[in-house]
Amino acid sequence: MRGFLFALGLAVAAGSSLDRLLGVLQVPSPPPRLPRNAPPRYMLDLYKSVTAPDGLTLSPTPHSANVVRCYADRESRHHSRFLFNISSDKTDKLLEAEFHIYKLKSRAKDLRKVKVLKSQLLQVKVYQALPPSKTKRKRRKRLLETRRISVHSTGWEIFSVKVAAAEWIADSATNLGLTLSVRGLEDESVPKGLVRFAKGNRSDKQPLLVLFMDDSRHSSGNFPGFANDYNSYQLPGKPGMELPRAKRGNGVPPALSNAGASKDGSCSRHDLYIDFERIGWSAWIISPKGYSAYQCKGTCHFPLGQNQKPTNHATIQSIAHELGLADAVHLPCCVPDRLLSISLLYFDEHENVILKQYDDMVAASCGCH
Template sequence: MLTLALSFAALVCAVAARPSLNYLESHTAENESEEVRSAAIKRLLEVFGMEDPPAIHGHKQPPQYMLDLYNTVADVDGVTKDPYLLEGNTVRSFFDRLRSEQVEFRFNLSTVARTEKILTAELHLFKLRPQATSTFNRHHFCQVSVYQVLDTSKSNNTLGKKLLSSRLIPVHSTGWEVFTITQAVRSWMVDEGNNLGLHVVVQTLGGSKMDLKLIRFASGRNHHQSKQPMLVLFTDDGRRSSAPEITDPNDFAATSSLPHAPMSGPPSRSARSLDYSDEDGMSMPCQRLPLYVDFEEIGWSGWIVSPRGYNAYHCKGSCSFPLGQNMRPTNHATVQSIINALKLIKGIETPCCVPDKLFSINLLYFDDDENVVLKQYSDMVAGSCGCH
């Protein structure tokens, strides 16, 4: 009897220890949901040209130049103002790695893909206010030359350098000075071993060396990050769209007579409810509806500087006969709708409601090396919808 009781108790314990059917179903659903989310995020990264999201190192302040550039080419929601404002589709910024007090600079370009075409490379130096000296009154201009270092053993000899850019600068001025150094960067991309850095030489108009107390550029060691030496690359990664974009900002609003939902945040409840109006049996005509992509919900807000999200919009509705001009139909769609209405051929569906204009967006973000990148992505926003 005791043996039977012990056997029964063991059975009860085994059943109790076994997961319930509901638990297993719930656990399986969670795993499947996580797999779908992981696959979706991976696919979205591919759309943005990345294999993995950049590592988050902390909250650094983006260079003011990159913020200003972003605001020049994009509106508050990241949508491109004019596709011809930006040279190429990618702008990368790099801070000096030598952090030397001397006029020597070196930049790590390992994050630049070999496939990217270097269009323009600029060295940005912040000229500080000159210190008061007896020579200040004698010199009003100086010659500033930027050299590519070819041989570090000849650092004090022009034979070990290649002149990249040279021009006159007012001695009394203060602010950013920009020098084009495209040739050097292109050679560095061909052979990383060629990247021995840059050297800046400051001379009087007569060719003699200037007093470094008179002409001073901010260094990465002793000055605020906002004034650090910076290399800016304008490149093209070959991912540009073949479809032309509208260049007149006013045309963007003219592409649809529908009310535009605010793009600075998620759509309102009333905007969302439009998406389901046809569930009541009232078939709506083809139109553009809100579709807000929130980078914070995706988990990307840590490395994306701007925008916080954007309204991609989507197209929904019927393309039933007769198709009015407000539905922006193609000739093919018009013929297809007629064939469908007359039932001349079996199995011919009505035309589809799809985007007929697409616009690019701009992303300002930190890469794995904490460099700030501005990138333009084509075909990201449905500008208007039509029957096709």
């Protein structure tokens, strides 16, 4: 009986600890079922462009967002209508919203229809679908952005739809989706089949809505200084849209590469690896599969050397302890004195993909405080 109660106590303690970890990650609970679809290629590439392989944040995301939410198109019946199931906290600040759509290569049999157009340039317009007014039952729409593209172009087109997304976050009842219109330069109709855009959620070319958010957390801004030399990295998307990509190397910054326990037991940094697979979260955390948090251990011996990075207060406390200047004066504590951020890419409970930055997750170095 005692063994059963002990095991039960451990299980309760483990469950409570995991709940607290979810609280740190600001995730209410893991998804109830395994995701059915692979994460969009755009989000995988975005994650790789701002993080090291171990999840350490190397550079800010576009628009300096600390949360990027990606929603797949839920409308499967209509080729020119797109619907996204937005689930965002109303307290988050929307920095930008992008509608990503992939223009497919025209089929040879359809290219013969080009001659009926007055120009091989087309006008693509993205509208926000609006609810009917009180006086008119006909659905209305609001023009969000217009762009000219070539009949022969292939690839991603990205439109700003921030106005629409802001309204949908404020009131989900207004979310009637987006519509797409393709016309000739003189507003003439385009032959059927000549211009096609990818649809469906089982393709890496599926339409996406990407929200760049600020969730009002105060960032420490502690990006490692070694990530200043960038390679140009082309994301699948807007032509010329480039994000800085830090040089990889082995993914370990110089400040972290010489970590290890000191020989005399003094304050130093030690290994601490958080394995998401061991916790049972590998099914919904896409990347990384774990990360090195590190921990600070050891004694702050008198006299404190500069290698222990003591504060002035720690130095005074150490002297007071050594000389016995007051009762019950303890030695200074070995604690992290520099913390770094990590970024997680994961599925939420609706199978949307989230890229989120978490500050102060990695002990970069230790000192006596």
